[in-house]
Amino acid sequence: QFDKVEIVQIVHPDRSYEVLEEMVAHVEKLIQSLGLHYRILRLCGGDMGFASALTYDFEVYSAAQERWLEVSSVSNFESYQTNRMKLRFKDAGGKTQLAHSLNGSSLALPRILACLLENYQDENGIKLPQPLQGYFGGEMI
Numbered sequence: 001q002f003d004k005v006e007i008v009q010i011v012h013p014d015r016s017y018e019v020l021e022e023m024v025a026h027v028e029k030l031i032q033s034l035g036l037h038y039r040i041l042r043l044c045g046g047d048m049g050f051a052s053a054l055t056y057d058f059e060v061y062s063a064a065q066e067r068w069l070e071v072s073s074v075s076n077f078e079s080y081q082t083n084r085m086k087l088r089f090k091d092a093g094g095k096t097q098l099a100h101s102l103n104g105s106s107l108a109l110p111r112i113l114a115c116l117l118e119n120y121q122d123e124n125g126i127k128l129p130q131p132l133q134g135y136f137g138g139e140m141i
Helices: 013-033 080-085 109-120 130-136
Strands: 004-011 038-042 054-062 067-076 088-090 096-098 100-108
Touching: 004 013, 013 038, 013 054, 013 067, 013 100, 054 109, 067 109, 080 100, 100 109
Parallel strands: none
Antiparallel strands: 004 100, 038 054, 054 067, 067 100, 088 096
16 A cells, blocks of 8 residues: 555547557656656556556666566556446437546655655755755755
């Protein structure tokens, strides 16, 4: 269990894979802005949850643990969740359709923090990546 920021979108079925790629790009931009070494894995069917149609995992390298740590996962559930919620819409022709749902953990905060400490700590403190400097009043803590 860990603290994380969740991202969710409910979309027209015709757009769900386009929106999935947008969500993946959003998470990737966040990780890139922190200057961490990362990789993106497109999971095979055996590694995904049974409800997911497609899942991408993001992993950041932990030098201290000498392994990759999952920090985000973004999935397209197509109509699996919306069917159970009975979440429908009428298209332009008046036909009722199920919406598609996409979910993701944007960043697993404790793992990101650990990797930031590993990568940016020196004898003077911790040099913060630029996007975090405004929240801490400078570039070093």
